[in-house]
Amino acid sequence: MSKTITIDGKVIPFEDGQTIMDAAMAAGVYIPHLCHQPEFTPHGSCKLCTVKVNGRNCSACTYPAMDGQEVLNETQELIDDRKRITQMLFVEGNHLCPGCEKTGNCQLQAVAYHLNMLDNHFPAFYPEREVDASHPEVMIDHNRCIFCTLCVRASHEKDGKDVFAISGRGIHKHLIVNAESGLLKDTDMAATDHAAHICPTGAILIKRTGYQVPIGERIYDHKEIDQVSLATEHLKHGE
Amino acid sequence: MYEHLETAENRDSLKRVVVDPVSRVEGHGKVTLLLDADNKVQQARLHIVEFRGFERFIQGRPYWELPVLVQRLCGICPVSHHLAAAKAIDQLVGIDPENLPVSADKLRRLLHFGQVLQSHALHFFHLSSPDLLFGFESDISKRSIVAVLSEYPEIGVQGVKLRKYGQEVIRMVSGKRIHGTGAIAGGMNKSLTKAERDYLLEDIDQMITWAEGSVALIKKVHCSNLPYYDDFATIRTNYLGLTKPDGALELYHGGIRAKNEHGETIMDHIDYCKYNDYIHEEVRSWTYMKFPYLLSLGQEQGWYRVGPLARVNNCDYIDTPLAEAARVEFKAHSGEAMVHSTLAFHWTRLIEVLHCAESIKQLLNDPDIMGSDLVAQGEKRYEGVGVIEAPRGTLFHHYQVDENDIVTKANLIVSTTSNNMAMNESVRQVAAEYLSGRELTEPLLNNLEVAIRAYDPCLSCATHAVGKMPLQLELVDAEGNLIDKLVKHSDGQIERNNA
Numbered sequence: 149m150s151k152t153i154t155i156d157g158k159v160i161p162f163e164d165g166q167t168i169m170d171a172a173m174a175a176g177v178y179i180p181h182l183c184h185q186p187e188f189t190p191h192g193s194c195k196l197c198t199v200k201v202n203g204r205n206c207s208a209c210t211y212p213a214m215d216g217q218e219v220l221n222e223t224q225e226l227i228d229d230r231k232r233i234t235q236m237l238f239v240e241g242n243h244l245c246p247g248c249e250k251t252g253n254c255q256l257q258a259v260a261y262h263l264n265m266l267d268n269h270f271p272a273f274y275p276e277r278e279v280d281a282s283h284p285e286v287m288i289d290h291n292r293c294i295f296c297t298l299c300v301r302a303s304h305e306k307d308g309k310d311v312f313a314i315s316g317r318g319i320h321k322h323l324i325v326n327a328e329s330g331l332l333k334d335t336d337m338a339a340t341d342h343a344a345h346i347c348p349t350g351a352i353l354i355k356r357t358g359y360q361v362p363i364g365e366r367i368y369d370h371k372e373i374d375q376v377s378l379a380t381e382h383l384k385h386g387e
Numbered sequence: 388m389y390e391h392l393e394t395a396e397n398r399d400s401l402k403r404v405v406v407d408p409v410s411r412v413e414g415h416g417k418v419t420l421l422l423d424a425d426n427k428v429q430q431a432r433l434h435i436v437e438f439r440g441f442e443r444f445i446q447g448r449p450y451w452e453l454p455v456l457v458q459r460l461c462g463i464c465p466v467s468h469h470l471a472a473a474k475a476i477d478q479l480v481g482i483d484p485e486n487l488p489v490s491a492d493k494l495r496r497l498l499h500f501g502q503v504l505q506s507h508a509l510h511f512f513h514l515s516s517p518d519l520l521f522g523f524e525s526d527i528s529k530r531s532i533v534a535v536l537s538e539y540p541e542i543g544v545q546g547v548k549l550r551k552y553g554q555e556v557i558r559m560v561s562g563k564r565i566h567g568t569g570a571i572a573g574g575m576n577k578s579l580t581k582a583e584r585d586y587l588l589e590d591i592d593q594m595i596t597w598a599e600g601s602v603a604l605i606k607k608v609h610c611s612n613l614p615y616y617d618d619f620a621t622i623r624t625n626y627l628g629l630t631k632p633d634g635a636l637e638l639y640h641g642g643i644r645a646k647n648e649h650g651e652t653i654m655d656h657i658d659y660c661k662y663n664d665y666i667h668e669e670v671r672s673w674t675y676m677k678f679p680y681l682l683s684l685g686q687e688q689g690w691y692r693v694g695p696l697a698r699v700n701n702c703d704y705i706d707t708p709l710a711e712a713a714r715v716e717f718k719a720h721s722g723e724a725m726v727h728s729t730l731a732f733h734w735t736r737l738i739e740v741l742h743c744a745e746s747i748k749q750l751l752n753d754p755d756i757m758g759s760d761l762v763a764q765g766e767k768r769y770e771g772v773g774v775i776e777a778p779r780g781t782l783f784h785h786y787q788v789d790e791n792d793i794v795t796k797a798n799l800i801v802s803t804t805s806n807n808m809a810m811n812e813s814v815r816q817v818a819a820e821y822l823s824g825r826e827l828t829e830p831l832l833n834n835l836e837v838a839i840r841a842y843d844p845c846l847s848c849a850t851h852a853v854g855k856m857p858l859q860l861e862l863v864d865a866e867g868n869l870i871d872k873l874v875k876h877s878d879g880q881i882e883r884n885n886a
Contacts, residue, residue, distance in 0.1 A: 363562025
């Protein structure tokens with residue numbers, strides 16, 4: 149008999165080695181997340197996928213599924229916590245959706261809509277952050293980085309390059325690149341790298357391509373992030 | 388003229404009257420009057436009291452963001468900023484207007500005609516028709532579109548629907564009624580599908596009919612009180628705008644033409660990329676809006692008017708038949724080479740509405756708007772200038788970028804800025820000729836606003852939210868009690884909660 153967990157009362161089978169996120173996605177249950185992508189080692193940093201497992205808060209993307217676990221996902225308390233976390237992500241950076249070229253394709257924006265985020269709630273930090281446009285093909289807009297490390301992991305695990313790393317602690321945390329000058333142009337980054345296309349926000353962009361996809365054809369124009377995530381990522385969880 | 392009323396002597400001894408805010412204009416401004424003991428106006432100024440700073444904060448951003456960023460200057464005519472910026476960044480990717488793909492050029496023109504149509508309709512019907520239909524000094528309860536809808540329902544509804552049609556043209560081309568995308572460096576990001584084209588074709592004949600009706604209406608209003616309409620707020624000025632190479636009215640792309648008050652040419656077919664050789668701006672301490680002037684004539688004589696009155700005055704003809712007939716009739720009414728009546732802005736605005744409706748029909752019947760060749764690219768350049776005839780007049784966008792595609796310098800001369808001196812002069816004319824020496828009452832002060840409104844100034848912007856963004860609307864009474872609450876969830880579901 150296969151092993152199972154329950155998520156909000158629904159019985160879900162899993163295989164040894166799967167996390168709660170893996171099991172949920174494979175069964176078509178959406179747990180909000182930003183730093184998780186099934187192709188990469190889970191990181192557990194954005195905390196949006198926080199669920200309650202047998203009464204304790206855990207990150208679903210890193211916590212192993214175990215037989216008989218009772219997992220709570222869509223409770224009002226967890227939804228409220230996730231909304232607060234998302235609001236904090238917004239105010240800690242400079243996320244100005246109306247002019248951003250990632251709007252409509254941005255996971256941060258889409259998850260905020262999904263969580264019914266109506267305002268920032270917290271006062272905005274308006275941090276002073278730079279744009280690194282030194283590379284001929286790829287641009288980093290540090291204003292929009294949420295430190296999910298997907299670019300770090302993609303560069304290391306897929307591209308075999310280690311172009312990116314996170315430096316500093318707490319509020320001083322920032323994305324750095326592997327060059328003495330600190331500029332992307334002096335790294336071995338290429339526009340074809342997986343890391344150039346993985347950013348869930350508008351922090352790492354291919355230059356001169358903004359706004360080419362018309363309104364109405366962008367990823368989240370007609371679908372919410374849960375639909376998109378389950379349709380595109382759940383296959384990868386089965387791999 | 389009335390420049391002697393810009394700054395009074397012995398200001399401390401004068402009585403101050405303030406109209407704040409000026410209503411039914413876009414953005415925030417105020418008028419101040421200084422009166423002596425006999426209520427004679429000694430000083431009159433229009434102040435623009437808001438500060439935007441777009442030219443500064445787009446520095447450091449990549450150039451391809453510009454059409455989307457700068458259109459946020461405005462919620463009424465964002466398409467003008469979008470297209471002026473797009474024309475400038477076309478040059479940054481090495482594309483001059485003549486090299487833009489034909490489909491992209493026509494789609495941009497369609498977008499622009501939709502924009503001018505909706506903006507003019509909004510201004511005439513929603514903002515100005517109450518003054519024109521009920522009288523400048525009518526009771527305050529009559530001075531709104533609500534009163535127009537109740538007493539002249541047919542005119543009011545036509546105005547609302549004309550504007551809506553223009554907005555629909557914008558939505559079909561750029562994805563949203565306000566702040567869409569559409570224009571990108573070197574072209575457009577989509578063409579029209581057949582379904583979109585057919586949808587717009589359905590109502591275009593009705594729009595042309597209503598636009599004709601609106602021209603007839605303003606002609607009747609204007610001519611029924613001709614001496615007054617020809618004199619109120621009227622100033623004799625220079626006029627500037629773009630025209631086609633053959634002198635026809637042009638809204639999207641052309642050379643700069645300026646004429647003086649007698650209709651004599653000051654300059655013609657000037658390449659707008661060299662605007663800086665011909666136009667400078669002066670700063671005055673009491674307003675955030677600059678004062679542009681023609682360099683060849685100097686600060687005192689070189690100021691000019693832009694917008695529908697300037698364009699219809701300046702052009703040799705209009706290339707759509709109904710609008711051309713209306714132009715001929717308009718020019719004939721004054722008997723002068725140039726029409727200087729400030730209230731004639733309304734008449735010319737509606738002639739342009741008719742021109743836009745006719746032009747939209749022509750473009751909708753042109754298969755190029757459904758074409759697939761949408762983007763061109765050439766050699767990178769470091770400087771771009773985009774100029775367009777926005778609803779309110781000639782709009783200049785000028786950008787410089789560095790080798791990394793980042794904006795290093797920006798200069799915008801917004802249409803309303805060009806009319807700054809003229810609006811101040813019109814305010815002074817009304818203050819001197821219609822208010823001076825009278826006991827000032829609220830309806831009387833509306834005369835000042837009527838003068839400003841004729842220019843359809845756009846002093847600021849509005850914003851907008853669409854798509855899957857959740858929204859919450861609360862109605863609170865004077866005591867702060869929640870009366871009603873409407874919530875739109877991200878899935879589009881709307882919930883009402885009567886408190």
